[in-house]
Amino acid sequence: MLTKRIIPCLDIKDGKTVKGINFVDLRDAGDPVELAQIYSEQGADELVFLDITATVEKRKTLVELVRRVAQKINIPFTVGGGISSKEDVSALLNAGADKISINSSAVRNPELVNILANEFGSQCVVVAIDSRYVNGEHIVHVKGGREATSIKTIPWAHEVEERGAGEILLTSMDHDGTKNGFAIELTGTLTKSLNIPVIASGGAGNMEHFVEIFKNNDADAALAASIFHFKEIGIPDLKNFLKGKNITTRI
Amino acid sequence: MKVALIKYNAGNIQSVIYALNRLGIEPIVTDDHEVIKAADKVIFPGVGEANSAMRSLKSKNLDVLIPSLTQPVFGICIGQQLLCKHSEENDTKCIGVYDLEVKKFPNKNYKVPQMGWNCIHSYKGKLFQGLSENEYVYFVHSYFTELSDYTTAVADYSVPFSAGLEKNNFYAAQFHPEKSSNVGSKILKNFIELT
Numbered sequence: 001m002l003t004k005r006i007i008p009c010l011d012i013k014d015g016k017t018v019k020g021i022n023f024v025d026l027r028d029a030g031d032p033v034e035l036a037q038i039y040s041e042q043g044a045d046e047l048v049f050l051d052i053t054a055t056v057e058k059r060k061t062l063v064e065l066v067r068r069v070a071q072k073i074n075i076p077f078t079v080g081g082g083i084s085s086k087e088d089v090s091a092l093l094n095a096g097a098d099k100i101s102i103n104s105s106a107v108r109n110p111e112l113v114n115i116l117a118n119e120f121g122s123q124c125v126v127v128a129i130d131s132r133y134v135n136g137e138h139i140v141h142v143k144g145g146r147e148a149t150s151i152k153t154i155p156w157a158h159e160v161e162e163r164g165a166g167e168i169l170l171t172s173m174d175h176d177g178t179k180n181g182f183a184i185e186l187t188g189t190l191t192k193s194l195n196i197p198v199i200a201s202g203g204a205g206n207m208e209h210f211v212e213i214f215k216n217n218d219a220d221a222a223l224a225a226s227i228f229h230f231k232e233i234g235i236p237d238l239k240n241f242l243k244g245k246n247i248t249t250r251i
Numbered sequence: 252m253k254v255a256l257i258k259y260n261a262g263n264i265q266s267v268i269y270a271l272n273r274l275g276i277e278p279i280v281t282d283d284h285e286v287i288k289a290a291d292k293v294i295f296p297g298v299g300e301a302n303s304a305m306r307s308l309k310s311k312n313l314d315v316l317i318p319s320l321t322q323p324v325f326g327i328c329i330g331q332q333l334l335c336k337h338s339e340e341n342d343t344k345c346i347g348v349y350d351l352e353v354k355k356f357p358n359k360n361y362k363v364p365q366m367g368w369n370c371i372h373s374y375k376g377k378l379f380q381g382l383s384e385n386e387y388v389y390f391v392h393s394y395f396t397e398l399s400d401y402t403t404a405v406a407d408y409s410v411p412f413s414a415g416l417e418k419n420n421f422y423a424a425q426f427h428p429e430k431s432s433n434v435g436s437k438i439l440k441n442f443i444e445l446t
Binding site: 001002003005040045070071074075076093094095096098120121122123124166167194195196197220221250 | 272273298300364365366367368369389391407431432435
């Protein structure tokens with residue numbers, strides 16, 4: 001059986017990890033490559049690198065970073081943040097990324113999803129959706145969640161699937177940072193109505209939260225950042241816990 | 252050890268190169284027939300669509316060269332599918348090393364493509380030596396190869412299918428050993444160490 005995937009997310013700025021990380025055994029706490037290797041060895045199923053570098057010049061460091069990561073780790077990884085053209089994607093895939101993730105640029109230009117899927121294949125096109133519940137509707141937000149759009153989350157997810165997205169990374173902004181658990185209802189609605197995998201993101205605070213999102217097939221994968229970085233949850237412990245709850249997981 | 256990676260239009264092969272580098276191998280990426288023939292091992296990788304991949308192989312006569320090779324050849328992902336006789340993907344006639352049909356996964360209750368970690372079992376053959384039953388490997392595919400006498404590993408996704416194949420000097424894996432953690436490295440190492 002296909003396993004449920006556990007995906008640590010690393011935020012990258014100027015080639016370094018941001019957000020505090022609490023790995024005492026790291027030589028360089030800011031080195032994404034070293035952190036990626038640790039997660040990979042601990043049994044992470046995939047990794048996501050989200051580049052939050054502000055300036056275009058410094059973005060070039062991302063391609064170099066992707067190359068270093070790809071040389072070292074032997075699990076799939078996705079790179080996102082500021083990707084808006086075929087050329088951006090080509091450079092990242094050629095450096096060894098397995099998938100890329102687009103968000104604001106897909107909202108600005110939905111045709112980009114088709115272009116990337118046709119050029120590189122759906123399997124490497126992840127569309128990230130930041131969603132917040134506003135006036136009784138789930139609404140897509142862009143620019144790192146700072147700006148609301150008029151687009152509704154569920155139809156948008158269906159549209160990007162039609163256009164050729166291979167996977168959805170759904171972040172619930174209502175849950176993100178709360179540590180109160182994933183957005184089960186919204187994520188489950190998408191997971192069950194789409195024919196592409198859905199990654200749940202936002203809200204993970206303890207191991208039980210991963211059981212809750214997986215036990216009724218409400219997500220194909222779950223992503224988290226701080227609880228892994230701060231070692232609040234160890235990946236091997238999480239996977240053993242899931243296995244004990246009869247959730248298919250790779251150990 | 253000279254390892255040739257067959258160059259054609261199917262997808263990104265950088266991960267395969269890095270995985271080989273980690274085993275101490277610097278592969279030659281080439282479509283040159285003489286270089287391929289002279290290699291100790293040949294890897295036929297790729298992600299992509301069968302019909303355009305076959306067209307690209309044909310444009311360089313690689314569809315004729317590949318079945319004539321006598322050293323160990325390893326088809327990965329679409330490489331496995333192209334080594335079969337025919338694919339349902341755009342009704343494509345393939346190379347035909349394996350007299351097998353590549354079929355589309357039934358869409359019923361299962362997401363297609365299969366994307367993620369699934370376990371393999373019922374090993375036969377040399378590439379899976381030293382692995383425990385039910386190891387997890389990473390798959391991304393919408394089409395599968397039916398089971399046959401050549402099947403060296405089985406995986407299940409709505410139907411049981413060939414996760415690995417072996418016939419004479421032709422080896423294949425439907426999954427991505429280069430992305431399948433230590434299990435995948437072991438399989439690549441087994442291929443490199445074939446004598």
